Amino acid sequence: MTSAISVSGLVKTFGPTRALDDLTLDVQTGEVHGFLGPNGAGKSTTIRILLGLLRADSGTARLLGGDPWKDTAALHRRLAYVPGDVNLWPNLTGGEVIDLLGRLRGGVDRVRREELLERFELDPRKKGRTYSKGNRQKVALVAALASDVELLILDEPTSGLDPLMEAVFQDCVNHERERGRTVLLSSHILAEVEALCDRVSIIRGGHVVETGTLADLRHLTRTSISAELAGPPDGLAGLTGVHDLVVEGNRVRFEVDSDELDPVLKQLVASGVRTLTSQPPTLEELFLRHYEDAK
Amino acid sequence: MIGTWQLVRLALRRDRVLLPVWVLFLVGVTYSTTTALEELYGSQESRALLGLTANANSAFLAMLGPLHDWSSLGGLVVWRWGVFSGLFIAVMAMLVVTRHTRAEEEAGRTELISATVVGRHAPLAAAVVVAGGTSLLIGLLQALALIGADLAPAGAFAFGLSTASVGLVFTGVSAFTAQLSENSRVSNAVAGGFLGVTYLLRAAGDAAGESGPRWLTWFSPIGWTEQVRSFGDDRFWVLLIPLVAFAGLVGVSAYVVTRRDVGLGLFAARPGPARGSIGSPSGLAWRLQKGSLIGWSTALFGVGVIYGSVAQAVGQMVRDNPALGQVVQRIGGADAMVDAFFATVTQLLGLISSIYLVQALLRLRSEETSFRAEPVLATPVSRWGWVASHAVFALVGGAVVLASAGLGLGLVHGLQIDDLGAVLPRMLGAALVQLPAAWVLAGVALLLFGVFPRLTGVSWAVVSVSLVLTLLGPTLGLDQWVLDVSPFTHVPKYPDITFGPLAWLTAVAVLLLVAGFAGFRRRDLTT
Known part of the structure; x- marks a missing residue:
């Protein structure tokens, strides 16, 4: 597998603010890569550097084998972008914008355009200023999805969409994956990332702190356990990897590092297990853990 | 109207550089024009000759208006600077009002403001207060500048208030044009077009000659300032016309505000083509x-x-x-x-x-x-x-x-x-x-x-x-x-x-x- 996007040691400062701090990101060709992080973590800055709209202070960024700052126009022929804040020209209709952006990229797939308009239930005859936030995003999405490109860069593309449209969007992204396209999806909607992404990178304070498949990441986190035991839960508190232990008579609740699950369960079994609920870590927990560490 | 003062303060904060520059410019030029004209036309004869020339020449009449009273330095100032002073203050009022009304609405910030404890009319009222207030301040300071240059106080106030009156009228005009379209560029274009017509109506009236349509100047806010005849007859009563126009325009705009939705104009946008040809x-x-x-x-x-x-x-x-x-x-x-x-x-x-x-x-x-x-x-x-x-x-x-x-x-x-x-x-x-x-x-x-x-x-x-x-x-x-x-x-x-x-x-x-x-x-x- 080759890398569609390969970034290392990227630094970008805006005056005193260090927006990107030694950022490393790798997106394989053909995968849907989730790009997660709190507000202001540097997601959009990274994307803008990849698009050649901003210039990195140091570090290297390669996009589809080229330099995003130098080979801008040539690279843009092969990608489509949906910005986080879609702002349309007030007096152009949605249809005109879709066709404009498509033509600038070198052509629109007519059939696909009509199909997408229908699926997203978008009226292309309305003027830019009359669209809601969600509808503006649909315009940008249709324009991007209807063009014949290798790479889609989507910056929080669904933050204004309703759940029905979110489902349509997920369908579309899966379709793109099947066609072999690469997708970089910056998102806040964890269910979406969980449903779509092959791999995830978590960015915090301008630095990628975690990257890998969801299974990889889960491995690093804790499982919640609550159990009713036959006898008192002796020895549990002393085990490594057990956190937030609450004991109420014979009932226990705690979290355990996923790596330490085996010895802990053995200890429970030794006390005699009557009921047991185990919850794998949700992406939320994973996410929150990384976010909260920032504070 | 609740919240107007907070919005006025917000506007003044945002315009803390722009407004002083306008004030300084319009007052400074008034003073320096006066001293320059004093030097150029110190003698009674040179002024009389200038008066003869200026009023006989329809080109000058069209560009600057008539020189009503050449016997005093004040009359010369009114002639050389009065029309331009009105033009400039109109542009100031127009830009300020649109900036704080339609442009804010277009950017979606009015929505943010309107959701707080702020009356429906507060954004418009604040813009009118800021633009109108600045106009009055400029007029007042212009009068003081002229008095400072040893001109008659009555004429000085007639001149200053005339300038201020154009500012007020265009505060009203832009308050109204801001209601028409959803686009602040269009608001400014319509108000600017009206300013052009204002200038040309009085140009046509002033250049018309005895038998021509002189009454045309009476249809122009800048023409009204000429009709005041500052440093001549000082007809202050003429200023009632712009005051009524100001009140009327602001009233109508306030009425339109209650009839339309935030973010939209009086005229709804029509659907356009589903396909584009721009490539x-x-x-x-x-x-x-x-x-x-x-x-x-x-x-x-x-x-x-x-x-x-x-x-x-x-x-x-x-x-x-x-x-x-x-x-x-x-x-x-x-x-x-x-x-x-x-x-x-x-x-x-x-x-x-x-x-x-x-x-x-x-x-x-x-x-x-x-x-x-x-x-x-x-x-x-x-x-x-x-x-x-x-x-x-x-x-x-x-x-x-x-x-x-x-x-x-x-x-x-x-x-x-x-x-x-x-x-x-x-x-x-x-x-x-x-x-x-x-x-x-x-x-x-x-x-x-x-x-x-x-x-x-x-x-x-x-x-x-x-x-x-x-x-x-x-x-x-x-x-x-x-x-x-x-x-x-x-x-x-x-x-x-x-x-x-x-x-x-x-x-x-x-x-x-x-x-x-x-x-x-x-x-x-x-x-």
Whole structure:
């Protein structure tokens, strides 16, 4: 597998603010890569550097084998972008914008355009200023999805969409994956990332702190356990990897590092297990853990 | 109306530089015009001669209005500066009101504000308070400046309040135009168009002569200030008309506010085509800017027609009384009066066209700050291609605007003197020689945009300085090196067109443009 996007040691400062701090990101060709992080973590800055709209202070960024700052126009022929804040020209209709952006990229797939308009239930005859936030995003999405490109860069593309449209969007992204396209999806909607992404990178304070498949990441986190035991839960508190232990008579609740699950369960079994609920870590927990560490 | 004062404070905070500059400019020029005129026309005889000239010459009448009272220095000030003072304060009021009403609404910030404890009318009321208050302050300070220059207090207040009254009327006009469309550009364009009509109505009335439609001035807010006859009869009662107009316009606007939804205009947007035909950055620039180009060209054609139609009278007057020529020369003339007139008029047209050029060019910056440049630059469109699309439109558009003005001038004057074949190309040429100077200002704007994007607004300061230096510099008796700052000083005066200055002005413009582009190629997109 080759890398569609390969970034290392990227630094970008805006005056005193260090927006990107030694950022490393790798997106394989053909995968849907989730790009997660709190507000202001540097997601959009990274994307803008990849698009050649901003210039990195140091570090290297390669996009589809080229330099995003130098080979801008040539690279843009092969990608489509949906910005986080879609702002349309007030007096152009949605249809005109879709066709404009498509033509600038070198052509629109007519059939696909009509199909997408229908699926997203978008009226292309309305003027830019009359669209809601969600509808503006649909315009940008249709324009991007209807063009014949290798790479889609989507910056929080669904933050204004309703759940029905979110489902349509997920369908579309899966379709793109099947066609072999690469997708970089910056998102806040964890269910979406969980449903779509092959791999995830978590960015915090301008630095990628975690990257890998969801299974990889889960491995690093804790499982919640609550159990009713036959006898008192002796020895549990002393085990490594057990956190937030609450004991109420014979009932226990705690979290355990996923790596330490085996010895802990053995200890429970030794006390005699009557009921047991185990919850794998949700992406939320994973996410929150990384976010909260920032504070 | 709840929350109005908080919004007034917000507006004053946002305009903490802009408003003082306007006040300083309008008051400062009032004072310096007075002292300059005192020096130039100290003696009673020179003033009498000037009065005779000014009132006999329909070109002067059209441009500046009648000189009602030449016996006093105050009368001269009213004549030389009154109409311009009104024009400038109208622009101030217009920009301030639109900026705090429709532009805020368009940006979606009014929605944010309206959701707090703020009355439905508060945003409009705050804008009216700020623009109206600034107008009154300017009027008051102008009066004090005139009194400071030893002029009669009654006349000084009549003058100051006249200026203020134009500010108030245009506060009302823009409060109303802000309700009409969802787009702040359209609000400004409609109010600006009305200002043009205001100026031209009084120009037509003033130049009409005894038997003509003199009453036309009574339909113009700037005409009303002339009817006050400051330093003459001091007819304060005339100021009741603008006051009523102000109250009426603000009242109607307040009523419209209660009848429409936040963010929408009085006229709903219609659906448009489902498919687009735009496929290039220049196509997009054309689509975004053609409306403004057509508007400006039509307006400047109209201005050309008006000035063209009074030109003949200038020659007539000189033939009747050659002795007058000497006096007029002091007001910025060359030897032949008609030529001097055309030299002055084409320079004015050049200045106006530079406003068009710069605002068309700065579309680049507004596209950038509104995040609309980003999706375009994320396609294979290069930075160069994107900048060029708007820059070429502005540079060529400036030529179109100037040519329309020259066309208006030449057509009317040519028909009047029955020599269209010779006059038309000469007038077109006289208008188009202004282009390199306007390009220089566009070059400055592109340089700022490319290298110091956050200071792009300074372009307007540069345009204003050129405007003031060229329009008022000679009257103010400024040194030549100061006048030389304005590129329009270097444009050869009609009819002695030499190509040297045009060539180097063009070269300077090209250098500035290239530097601006090179800067933009190297910088980040910023907001």
